[in-house]
Amino acid sequence: MNKLAPSTELAAHAYPAGGLKQTDPTSAGTVTPILLEYLEIARRRKWVIAGVMLAFLMIALVVTLLMRPVYSATTQIEVSRDQKSATNMQGVEAEAASRDLEFYQTQYSLLEARSLAERVMRNMRLASNENFWDAHSIDPESIAEASGEATPGVDLRRTSAVREKVVIETLLENVSIEPIRGSSLINITYSSYDPELSAQIANTWAREFVEQSIARKFSSTAEARDFLEGRLEELRQRLEASERALVDYATTRNIVTLDSGGGGSGGASAQIRERTLAADSLEALNTELASATAARIEAQSRAEMTGTVQSNETLARLREQRARSASELANLLVQFEPEYPTAAALQGQVNELDRAIAREVRRIADEQSQSYKAAASREAQLRARVNALSGEVLDQRSDAIQYNIIQREADTNRQLYDSLLQRYKEIGVAGVSANNITLIDEAQPPQEPSSPNLLLNLLLSLLGGALVSVAIVFLLEQSREGLNDPTKVGALLGLPLLGSVPKATDEEDLVALLNDPKTEFSEAYFSIRSALAFTTSHGVPKSMMTTSTQPAEGKSLSALALATVLARVNRRVILIDCDLRNPSAHALLRTDRDVGVSNFLAGEEDISALIKPINENLDFMPAGPSVPSAAELFSTDRFEKLVRKLEQEYDHVIVDSAPVIGLADAPLIGRVVQAVVFVVEAGGVSVRGINAALDRLRSANAPLIGVIVTKLDKDTSAYGYGYDYSYKYHSENDAKHA
Template sequence: MNVLTSNLGAGVSMAVPPADQTASSANQLPPIRQYLRMAFRRRYVILGAIAAMFLLGIVGTLLMTPKYTATATIEIARESSQVTNFQGVERETGLADQEFYQTQYGLLRSRSLSERVAAQLRLIDDPSFYALFRIDRKDSAFQLVNGRYPAAGRDVRQRVAGEILRGNLSVAPARLSRLVEVRFTSPDPAFSAKVANAWAESYIQINLERKIQATSYGRNLLRRQLAQQKEQLDESQRQLVAYASRERIINLPGQRGADGSTSERSIVADDLGTLNSALAQATAERIAAEARYRETGAGASTEALRNPAINTLRQRRAELRAEYQRLMTQFEPSYPAAQAVQSQIDQLDRSISTEERRATGSLEADYRSAVERERVLQVRVEQLKGSYLDLRRRSIQYNIFQQEVDTNRALYEGLLQRFKEIGVAGGVGVNNIAVVDQADVPQRPSSPRLLINLALSLIAGTVIGVGLAFALERMDEAIADPTEVEQRLGLPLLGSVPKVEGETPKDALLDRKSDLVDAYLAIQTNLAFTTEHGVPRSFAVTSTRPAEGKSTTALALATTLARGQRKVILVDGDMRSPSVHHLGGVDHARGLSNFLAGEDQIETLTFDMADLGFTAMSAGPIPPNAAELLTGNRLSTLIERLLESYDHVVIDSPPVMGLADAPLIASRVEGVVYAVESHGIRSTLVKTALGRLVSANARIFGGVLTKFEARRAHYGYGYEYGYGYGRDKAAQAKQSRA
């Protein structure tokens, strides 16, 4: 047996990982695996929902009224949608295409079009039309009087008829084309075709009428705008002329520009330009005269040198001077002929001086005249500058009025041009919508479709089933399989125990090849790794509530330890509902309560369980309050004394919830083995019980999942592999009978 235990221990050395590590590994499972496991666990719910929806789909399909769909195909063109040829009425094609076609689809589904079709086909007052669609209203508009509907409720019936037609109509544009299918569905195939064709024709008529209305409306609107703009133009022109007359602003027409427009120029500006040119010329003449005048002071002036009279006198004087010099070579200056020549030379000098003075005076006069003319022109130019600046100041308001006149004239001319272009003939006769295919009477019903309905039923059933499974999984707090002990409770898993059916736990323990024995041997092996000295010498087995398998766990662990050649005593610590004495075939007249009450003879309080190989102590007489007996030190004394004679002390503890016994017992032993019933208790309740034990400073070695059924687990058959490994079931059954 020791060899067997050691081999089991070597095989599962990592069977008890830390709680946080185990929970983390469980949470790290791929989501698809978690969903598949959930679906496998709730497979009957999912299959039931699918089957129910499948049957509902079959029944619904058989009970549905056959309906027929007629289809008319129309073409909606984009190019002919402009009212006129000038720009600005509607945006260019391109980005506006999608908006345009979406608008057309909306018009095809419009209320006015549906009511127009109803009126055109005379459906508003037709009782068979409402009977065809099973419309049974009790208001006065649908009350027959002499087999007819009253005229007073026609508006109500028209609205209802339009709603019926719109509810059974669908518009399906063909992708990447200008074709649109108009489909109408009803129980009558001929009626469906008639409505689809009437719908297409009415849509074309409405489109033409809308163009005519748009053209007429545009003409009337432009006519009113033209009249208003003409009044504004006349008023602005009168205002401009009045202001020009009042401010004496006179402008002359200028040259015509490249764009055909003419600009105006003022008289003051023209005068200023002319005088400014004259002033520049006068300044130039004054500078020239001044230069000639200044030359007279520096010697013979240029004017004197160019004077013919002075040049003649100087030539005559030069001749006389030559004559005088010749005479001087022969005679004295007093010689009469020489004196006569000298007298002529002096007379010529006086004449030359007189002529030079006359030329110099003429230059001075010309200079002064040029200066005066320049001054006069300068004064006039300055006066015109002031007048021009004053004109500019007064022309600010004039220009404002002029701009208003130009703006009003441009607006008026633009409106006039549009008014000339727009016309009734511009839109009428050019329709951008045409019927491509008329709707034929359908030969086969479009609905119901059995295969499609069944497929939808299967999809709906799958969705509903998965939703129900997911909801049930979220609401299910029971511990379904061993990994949830670690994942939900944070407890190290010591092992799982299969549910025993058809025999008592004691009988299953007596069969050393039973699945129960194998399970508890694995638990004992894992328990050996919880302390440094192997299996704890003293430990308690408890659970959250009664009937979870804690007593069976305590009994099985005591049995497996005893078969490992160890002295074991099983103490029934549940003094409220004792059970160990039943297994030994004795009563509980003497037991644990006697020792806790003060009796010291332990040997008289125990009994042997020879078939299982260990000693047991019953709970003893049931005390009035078991918790009071456990509060003292007597339990610790009992455990110490028992450990002197036994290798292990196993205490079958009461359940935790509602009692103080389990925390008191747990605080006196090395630790606690916690039993959790599979599919039998909510995880939140177990967490609360574990919290009570932790508050009592109890050490919890791990959890044991009891009454485990692999077929009900989230992970399917995986957990039942091992318990029956390598066994011949027939031989096992034969050995059990023997």
Template sequence: MANSPNNPLAPSAQSYAAAFDSARDDEGGFSLQPVLLQYWEAALRWRYVIAGIIALCLAVGLIATLLMAPRYTARTQVEISREQKNVTNVEGLESQQEGRDLEFYATQYALLKATSLAERVARRLNLAGNEAFFAAHGAKPVEAAASDGPLDPRQIAAKRERQVRDLLLANVAIEPVRTSRLVDIKYTSRSPELSARIANAWVAEFIGSTMDRQFASTADARQFLEQRLSALRERLEQSERSAVVYATDRDIVTLESRQDENGRTTSQRTLAAADLESLNTALMQARAERIAAESRARSGSAENTTEVLTNATISELRAKRAELAAEHANLMVRFEPGYPAARAVQRQIETLDAALARETGRVAGSRQLSFREALAREQALEQKVAGLKAGLDKQRRDAIQFNIYQRDADTNRQLYDALLQRYKEIGIAGTVGASNIAIVDQAEVPGAPSSPNLPLNMALALLIGIGLAAVTVFALEQIDEGVRTPADVRRMLSVPLLGNVPLVKDDPVVELADPKSFVSEAYFSVRSTLSLTTPHGLPRSFAISSSRSGEGKSTTALALAEVIGRTGKRVLLIDADLRSPSLHALLAIDNDVGLANILAGENLVSPLIHETQWRGVSLIPAGPLPPSPAELLSNERFAEIIEALLGEFDHVVIDAPPVVDLADAPLIGRAVEGLVFMVEAEKTPRRVIVSSLDRLHNGGAKVFGVVLSKFDARRQGYGYGYGYGYGYGYGQGAEQEGGRPTA
């Protein structure tokens, strides 16, 4: 029965192409299996490759370990402090905060591997001339390895030194102790004594190089400061000399200078200022005296003034007058005013009054004289003060430039003093050999070799083997395009899976004779699935094809015919592979005449039908090989033969040729209801399968689905009995081990 191209049950060419593109572009797409299970299956598939690679790596590791010379590692431990010990309590050249930077320890580790340090160690131990050193590292000295003719002794020495330096750097290891300030310095060689010597010398030279760098930086700083001090000294002398010369030219005589805490001159007391201050004080005093004298001179009567009251003469005269006044009063009480004694006393009183008046007048005259003298002195002082003020003003104008000279001298003096103090401090700090590196453990001669370490080397070889095996398996998986599992059929091809046939060690035809065998159960499962592909159940006519030969299509055709015949149906098996027939050999039937004769014009079909040993199964062999099988299959006679045979048989099963490079299978597919497409597990590339399916569809054939043949369930990690109930015959799984293809 021809299959119409418009049949909705037939998959389209675009679906096959889309399925192939999806599988090609996104191989990690939807999968029914977990990722870890896929990895495990890949490991099982390539277990022999993995085992071989790991075994080879282990063998190489063992041989290399046994051939390696023993090496000894000596270790010395030091403590590197962030801050340098400050013995003198004088700040050194380096900043104390510099050691707290994150780069400090990284710098120290790099210095421990410096080329200059290796050269110092080589010179200290004279390793360039030590033949034992080269022997301890398995190296040959330069002259022994030189092939360019004789070398100059200096060239030999230079090359030896470079060779020694490179060997030292290649065999020293710097290992910081985590979360501490400790560092392990390890050196490895074939000589335990030499390893210990070099490890100890390495630390000693590291400490020495650190101190040398500090001393060198201090010496450079001292030299720089000496140059700066010399220049500042000259500038200071010049600025002080300029200030003195200018003061001399301008008659600026400094009596006293005051400086602040920074050494800057804040005020100066000159001779002119001191003179003006003294005269101004005298002027103030003279002015006060003049005011007082003027006040006394203009106060009126002088009788009750202080000068009069305190004058001894006037006081004595007044005392005598008071006595005479008392005596006169006493006389006037007893005598008349004309009494001679009274008149005599009166005349004495008058004489004393005249004397008092003269003395009082003299005192008043002295007050006027004192006022005139005070006024004259004040005026004289005012003239002198005015003269000094004019001179001081001129001197102050001159002092502006003088202060400029003075400030320049002060600045130079401050710089000079600061640099001189720093110079002394650096000199003290540079002469004290303090280091921030302390030796914790000295290197001891190792008693046992550190390498080769057989367990470690074997572990590394095992890891390398596993890694190489993983890379190899990954590469093999990437280049392997075969369909490996039933899930791959749905994921990669987007075609229904009719079933899968296991890989067995015996002849599959023999296995078919046992209904309880794995093969029989597998083909019965395929037959059951195939019965669901059409509305009327099991297709009455279908062909079996594959991409290429050897994928089990002939065996599958025979097996399906046998399984269908076992149910009481009459089945005709036709060998339509007119290029390489095989069913007659499987059933031990003569192939002298067959399908080729029918297609060539033979009208009698019944004589060409052979009964087989299988119940209900008959065979039309291929017959003689025609020169052009495609021409015979391309006419309508083949479809008419199938229609005619379906009148005598319940089902017609056709063994069709492979699809690749042949036109036979698409022609056969048009004459039947559909095809069952065989795919050999892990063999046929996906591109070939998709191309074959696409070609069948383009030829008008309907593909019912795919049968995965030669499926090794153990190799894929499924175990025995995968998908077929309880193990194909209740315990026969042990008999099925081996692995012979089913076709």
């Protein structure tokens, strides 16, 4: 046991915390982008995806070829918001009602209404049309049987409630209303197996929609017309009675009325349109009197105010001439005496202008005085005539009050009658106005079927196949519990990845592949040897053990491969087969296991007699004869003694141990060696099982240093290497790290 101390101290120094370097396991490799992971999954499952999509394509192809061709005919109509009318008359509904935001949505709903389908059915007599039943693959006999009409001597295609219901439902199922975005155009499309029938139904659908719209307008105005007719007759009688009473009163009171020409409308603020002759004359004279008074006041103002005289044009022109002459005279007197001839002439001119101005002022004053007298005289005459007529008008005032009352009643009745009559005419004209629905293009029998569309069906099948294949791949990926991606070793197992080994076919000689340094198989283990060289400060561990979760994961081959690649770089290596329960290393090396490890553990002391040389640098110690209890043999210090002795004679001691699960051999052996390499088969044992095995080793303080992933299929795995390039690179550089 004393020989174990230096080894365990070395292991503890090189591999703290159970033999692992203090590095983040998840940082052992670059994190794969999610898109690349999806691409790798698609590559691995390419045959599943291809199979599902091919199956969908074949199903779509067969179904499309077996489907009966459907023909779709389209009629185009225009639905305008504003009614097209030859007049400006308005119907019962307000014009703003047709401009609501819901207008077109209402039209679309009306085009799909059951009532419209009933009109089409009755117009074309589809319930008894044999072509209609054939065009929709409907058996009328089954309908008759369902309705209880299948009795002898009765025509199975006669019109009945059940057949009509089936026809209407069929029409609504096969018609489609497609508004053209950004316009008032609407496409009415009908589909059936008969192109002629599809075109007929589409055209009939559009025509019936137009007729239904017109009928709806007539029905909406009928009630209003009936109501207005009754009111018009009542108002007509009232108007005749009021007008007759007005004429009788004017005759008895000798009231002569004149039409004022005013077009007043009815209401409290309206003025009476008829007036008496005396009142009309008084109003005219009073208007003239007001004008005469204004003229007199104006003439008086001109006579009294000097400003009026000053504003006379002739007087202003004379004053302007005098000012100009006076200015010239003043300038001349600066240089000459007043007696100077030119100055004397200018002085005379100024004096003459003063006299002319005085004469003009007197003339204007006389004219204004005469105008004032004439205006005052005319005003007095008109006032006298107005006073005379005022007495006559006052005498007729009491009679006019009653006359106006009767007249207002007659005018009110006339206005009501005229308004209702005008409204009655407008409704009648609106009922015959042009419709706001126009048929643009009639449907023609289609020459090509609208469905099935082979290309569209294939594209849809590809889409459906892609979705189903994604779901299947998702389920398959979720059901995989094994370790398939070596890059996730650190994250899932908490150990660094030493390397991965490609999967070999059953026909291949694994030992031959291993001995050929140019093969991917050999290159993979050579890369693992390079990784082992960096696990300790002194290179590849002196002694190490390979184990796995369960048998057949490649641990024995990995032990042999590590021993082979180490011997290839001039290291003396011994391979020990410690899987006493199911040894396999001797079979790989094509030798026997007559003597070996079990002999030494049982008490044999001559180690050299138990060793079989393989080549110049590689020796092999077989498992030896089978023993009843291998765990009891490994529990003694004999195996530790064997390893320590071999470490002195060889550069590296490689131990092939038994699997971990269910056995105690591996944890016992792991306490003796310097390093433990855990072998995992790609896609084999679940991650939970692997972690359970690793926990057992960790609980035994086994110096775990890393994981080797074996049997990796590059075609189905998300992990792969270019081994050709890797071989060329390592063959030149890795030897220096041995």
